[in-house]
Amino acid sequence: MKLVLETKNINKHFYKPKDFHVLKDISFGIKEGEFASIMGKSGCGKSTLLYILSTMDTDYTGDLYLNDQLITGKPHEELSRIRNKNIGFVFQFHYLLTEFSVLENVMLPAKKLAEKSQAEIEHDAHEKLKMLHIEHLTEQRASRISGGEKQRVAIARALINNPTILMGDEPTGNLDSQNSENVFNIFKRLTEEQRLSLLVVTHDEDFAKRTDRIIEMEDGRIVN
Amino acid sequence: MINWKVILNIAKTHLLTKMKSTVTAALGVTFGIGAYITMAGFMTGLNDLLDGLTLNRTPHIRLYNEIEPSEKQPVSLYAEFENAFNVVRSVKPKQSQKKIHNALPILNYLKANDAVKGVTPQLLAQIFYISGSIELGGTLVGVDITEEARLSNINDYIVEGTPEALRNNANGILLGAGLAEKMSLSVDDRVQVSTVAGTIFPLKIVGIYQSGLAEIDNVQSYVNLKTAQRILGEPENYITDINIKLFNIDQAPAMAIGLQRQFDVKAIDINKANAQFETGSYIRNLITYAVSITLLIVAGFGIYNILNMLIYEKMKDIAILKATGFSGRDVQLIFMSQAMIIGLMGGLLGLLMGFGLSVMIDNAPFETEALPTIKTYPINYNPMYYAIGIVFALISTFIAGYLPANKAKKIDPVKIIRGT
Ligand SMILES: Nc1ncnc2c1ncn2[C@@H]1O[C@H](COP(=O)(O)OP(=O)(O)OP(=O)(O)O)[C@@H](O)[C@H]1O
Ligand SMILES: [Mg+2]
Numbered sequence: 001m002k003l004v005l006e007t008k009n010i011n012k013h014f015y016k017p018k019d020f021h022v023l024k025d026i027s028f029g030i031k032e033g034e035f036a037s038i039m040g041k042s043g044c045g046k047s048t049l050l051y052i053l054s055t056m057d058t059d060y061t062g063d064l065y066l067n068d069q070l071i072t073g074k075p076h077e078e079l080s081r082i083r084n085k086n087i088g089f090v091f092q093f094h095y096l097l098t099e100f101s102v103l104e105n106v107m108l109p110a111k112k113l114a115e116k117s118q119a120e121i122e123h124d125a126h127e128k129l130k131m132l133h134i135e136h137l138t139e140q141r142a143s144r145i146s147g148g149e150k151q152r153v154a155i156a157r158a159l160i161n162n163p164t165i166l167m168g169d170e171p172t173g174n175l176d177s178q179n180s181e182n183v184f185n186i187f188k189r190l191t192e193e194q195r196l197s198l199l200v201v202t203h204d205e206d207f208a209k210r211t212d213r214i215i216e217m218e219d220g221r222i223v224n
Numbered sequence: 225m226i227n228w229k230v231i232l233n234i235a236k237t238h239l240l241t242k243m244k245s246t247v248t249a250a251l252g253v254t255f256g257i258g259a260y261i262t263m264a265g266f267m268t269g270l271n272d273l274l275d276g277l278t279l280n281r282t283p284h285i286r287l288y289n290e291i292e293p294s295e296k297q298p299v300s301l302y303a304e305f306e307n308a309f310n311v312v313r314s315v316k317p318k319q320s321q322k323k324i325h326n327a328l329p330i331l332n333y334l335k336a337n338d339a340v341k342g343v344t345p346q347l348l349a350q351i352f353y354i355s356g357s358i359e360l361g362g363t364l365v366g367v368d369i370t371e372e373a374r375l376s377n378i379n380d381y382i383v384e385g386t387p388e389a390l391r392n393n394a395n396g397i398l399l400g401a402g403l404a405e406k407m408s409l410s411v412d413d414r415v416q417v418s419t420v421a422g423t424i425f426p427l428k429i430v431g432i433y434q435s436g437l438a439e440i441d442n443v444q445s446y447v448n449l450k451t452a453q454r455i456l457g458e459p460e461n462y463i464t465d466i467n468i469k470l471f472n473i474d475q476a477p478a479m480a481i482g483l484q485r486q487f488d489v490k491a492i493d494i495n496k497a498n499a500q501f502e503t504g505s506y507i508r509n510l511i512t513y514a515v516s517i518t519l520l521i522v523a524g525f526g527i528y529n530i531l532n533m534l535i536y537e538k539m540k541d542i543a544i545l546k547a548t549g550f551s552g553r554d555v556q557l558i559f560m561s562q563a564m565i566i567g568l569m570g571g572l573l574g575l576l577m578g579f580g581l582s583v584m585i586d587n588a589p590f591e592t593e594a595l596p597t598i599k600t601y602p603i604n605y606n607p608m609y610y611a612i613g614i615v616f617a618l619i620s621t622f623i624a625g626y627l628p629a630n631k632a633k634k635i636d637p638v639k640i641i642r643g644t
Contacts, residue, residue, distance in 0.1 A: 051638045056547060077551050084549020091641060095544045099241045109548045111230045157548065 003029040003068070004164050004197045005053065010062035012048060022048050023060070024220045030165065033195035035187060037208040040217030046201045049217075050169050053199070054089050055079045067164060084113050088158030092170040095154065098143035102129070102153050105142050110160045121160075128156040132186060148179040155186065159196075166190070168200040172207060184210065231554060234545075235561040242534060246566060249530045252523035253570025253621060254577055257613045260516035261578020264609040266585055267512045269602035271505040281376060281435065282494050283344075283467030284476045287483060289324055290490045293317045322348075327463035330487055339470055339479065342375040344368050346465040347452040353445075354416040354424070355407040362403065362443035364417060366452025375469045378433075378446075384411050385431020394451060397427040401434035402442030417455065425455045520620045523570070527624035531563055535632045542632055543640035556633035563625020564618065571617025575610050 010026040013019055022045045030036055038046050051057040053064065055071060058079070064071045066086060071079070083089075096105050106125040110116060116124070129135040132152040137145055142153065151171060158166055166187075172180035184207055190196040191212075200211070208214050216224045239246045293315045299305055324330065327345065334343040347366035352359050372378045373387040382398060390396045397417075399409060409415055411429050418424045427447065434441055447455075453462050470476055473494065480493035535542070542555055586603040 047642070051641075054547070056641075057638050077553065080546070080549050080551035080554075083547070089547055091547075095540065095547070095641070097541050097544060099237050099541075108230070108545075112227055112549050112554070114227050114230075161549075 001031045001033075004032050004066065005030040005199070006065040006068075007053070008063040008065075010049075010052060010060055010064065012045075012052065012057075012060040022220050023052070026062070026220075026222060028215060028222055030197050030199055032197055033191050035191045035198045035212045036200070036215055037211040037213070038199065038201045038215045038217060039203070039205075039208050042203075044217045045220040046217055047169050050167055050199075050201055054087055054167055055083050084109055085161055086164040088155075088161075088163040088166040090151070090154050090158050090166065090168040090171040092173045096142040096150055096157075098141070100142055101138070102134070102140050102142055102145065103138045105153055106156045106160055109157060113161050124160060125156070128159050129153075132156050133182075148175050148182075151175060151179070151183065152186075155183065159190070162194075163196075165197040165199060168198070168202075170201055170203065172202065172204060180204065180207065226554070226557065231557050232561055234558050235565060238534065238538065238558070239562055239565060245530045245534065249523075249527045249566045250570035250573065252526035253520075253567055253617050254574040256516065256519040256523040256620075257571050257574025257617050258577030258581065259519050260512070260616065261575060261609055261613050262581040262585070263512045263515060264612075265578070265582045265603045265605060266601070267508045268604040268606065268609075271508055272604060273598065273602040275505065276377065281378075283376075284470045284473055284494045285468040285480045285483065286492050287324060287330070287466040287468070287487070287489045288464060288492075289322055291317050291322070322464045323458075323462045324464065324466060324487075324489055326487070327466065328461050330466060330489075331463075334466070334468060339472065339475055341469040341471050342371060343469075344371045344375060344467045345449060345463040346467060347449055347456070347458075347462065348464045349452060349456055350420055351455070352418040353403055353407065354418055355409060358407050359418075360403060360406065360443075362400070362445065364452055364455070365444060365446050366449040367446055368449050369446070375467075381433055381435050382431050383434045387431075389430040390446065390448060393428060393430050394448065395427050396430035396447065396451075398431040398433045398446040399429050400441045400444050401432050402438060403445060404429070404432050406442070419456060421457075423455070423457065427451075516616070520616055524620040524624040527563060527566055527621055528628065531559060531625055531628040532631075534562070535559060535628050538632075539635065539640050542635050543637040546635070546637040547641065552633040555635070556629045559629035559632050560622075560625050563621045563629065567617050567621025567625075568614075570621075571614045574617060575613055578610075578613065579605075 006029040008027050010023055011021070012023040013021050026049060038049070040046055048057070052060050055064075058072075058076075062072070066082065071082065074082070096102075097108070100108070103122070103125055106128060107121050110121040110124065111118075126135060126138070129138060132155060134149055134152050134156070137149060137153070142150070145153070151174070155166075155171070172183050175183065187198055187200070188210075191198055198211075200207075202208050214224075215222055294317075297310075297312050297315065299310045299312060331343055331345055334340050345368060349364045349366070351362060351364045353362055369378075369387045369390045379387060383401065385398065390398055397415065399415065404410060407415065409429060411431060413429050414426055415429055416424055416426050433444075433446060435444075449463075450460070453460060456462065468479075470479065476493035477495055480491040483489070484491040545555055545558075546552070582603045582605065585601045588601050590598060590601040592598065
């Protein structure tokens with residue numbers, strides 16, 4: 001099956017305060033429609049890896065491919081566009097623009113992409129919000145909703161441009177078991193119905209076990 | 225590809241939610257521009273007034289005859305003394321007329337010249353004013369009053385009566401205000417003038433002339449050129465001064481030299497006559513710009529500060545925008561737009577404020593004995609200053625916004641996201 005994301009020998013060092021080899025020879029791939037999770041001890045480099053995969057961090061060696069296209073070494077403008085169109089990202093802390101409404105937060109990446117009309121974008125945003133059961137919050141200011149709701153808004157925003165892959169850095173880390181179950185179900189459905197690929201960092205063993213594949217990390221290496 | 229709609233929408237939201245800072249920053253620009261407009265308008269208004277006071281009254285070129293000893297003494301015409309060293313003691317000017325030789329042909333020649341806007345003949349005569357037992361020395365100027373009114377602003381200085389009244393009365397006189405006061409005379413009264421030769425001539429006062437310069441108003445009056453010639457008993461070609469107004473004042477010095485050579489008369493140009501006025505205007509302009517630029521720099525620092533603060537507060541937003549696909553350039557444009565919106569709003573408001581203050585100054589009473597025609601403070605509403613003002617505002621906010629916006633462009637989202 002086709003690989004949507006592939007890394008070859010990715011290495012990263014932090015040079016401050018002293019040389020620290022944080023990622024060592026990371027080579028793996030994510031298939032289309034695959035739901036993969038990354039597990040590992042705190043500080044083993046999971047977030048660092050995710051920032052590289054999401055193209056936000058360009059300070060590494062090795063090659064990163066997205067849809068069989070080499071991403072490494074592309075200029076920042078182009079990386080922004082790739083991030084906008086192909087990669088959805090959900091943070092552990094719900095990062096929303098607090099001064100904007102829920103709807104505007106969700107629509108923003110699509111407006112930036114500017115491939116659809118305003119009406120279409122709005123329609124899509126409503127669809128995503130409905131799918132995540134938060135359509136009643138549409139007009140609410142993003143600062144005036146609960147943590148679980150914020151997380152779902154962030155997921156809706158990550159999905160608005162129908163990306164190739166959705167990455168999450170402990171997206172359920174701040175949620176109670178019920179909400180976390182909810183998010184898991186949404187993810188599961190997205191891989192099954194829309195063949196979306198998912199790569200999720202988690203500390204939740206139950207969550208990880210129910211995914212298609214667990215990538216185990218230890219001291220900056222993939223161990224299985 | 226830049227998506228302006230999205231960028232401006234984000235910029236607008238930032239500005240609206242930080243209303244207080246926005247208003248503070250914009251008001252800084254407003255005061256800078258407002259002060260510039262007001263000062264520029266007032267200062268140049270004052271310049272024009274002061275220049276007008278003297279320059280408009282001064283012809284661009286004045287032709288007259290100077291009584292001076294001839295350069296060539298008769299002895300040098302003798303061939304026998306050609307190589308000798310001649311000493312002539314006690315050289316005196318020849319008894320000559322003050323009139324310009326061939327004045328009428330010169331007048332016609334000048335009237336046909338394309339560079340000349342107008343020429344007026346004048347006759348300056350020393351006379352005495354007699355009213356009852358009072359006898360005052362002074363000068364009488366014979367003028368073609370219609371042409372004078374067209375070419376100079378003599379009209380502004382006729383405080384009572386009109387130029388037409390003088391033109392229509394062969395025995396009329398526009399009496400200097402100082403003279404009128406000294407002799408307790410007013411319009412429609414009679415005054416006698418006596419020439420140096422002793423001829424006495426009665427005149428009717430048709431108007432009062434007040435230049436604002438006491439040394440003129442106390443001695444000088446105007447009559448028609450023909451009247452002056454009649455008083456002096458001279459023919460119609462007796463003219464002592466020819467005043468020339470040009471279309472382009474800059475040609476005056478060169479033309480004065482040419483005329484002096486061509487017609488063998490003395491020609492003096494306006495720059496020589498009023499060199500000090502240029503300096504005054506120049507210094508006033510310098511002050512205006514120095515103060516305005518200082519105000520704008522202060523306003524610029526205000527904008528710089530506020531944007532810096534805003535960017536510091538919006539670190540998280542910047543990281544989110546970058547993570548979701550906005551490029552560094554987009555982020556830079558978002559903050560640049562904010563600076564420019566502040567600059568534009570503040571600038572436009574500044575223009576309004578400047579205009580408002582100008583109107584207020586323009587209507588503030590300013591009455592002074594020296595300037596009879598001036599009732600309020602002078603203001604120059606030249607649109608040029610408004611254009612300069614708004615350009616100033618935009619440039620200074622651009623510079624003030626550039627550094628913070630550039631910083632926002634370079635923010636590394638990973639660092640911010642890790643930071644929490
Ligand atoms: N900017 C940095 N400079 C130096 N070292 C860093 C920097 N950022 C992270 N590290 C180190 O790199 C290692 C990996 O960090 P990373 O955030 O990827 O861990 P993680 O696996 O995501 O841990 P957690 O499960 O706690 O989130 C840690 O030991 C951390 O101290
Ligand atoms: Mg982490």
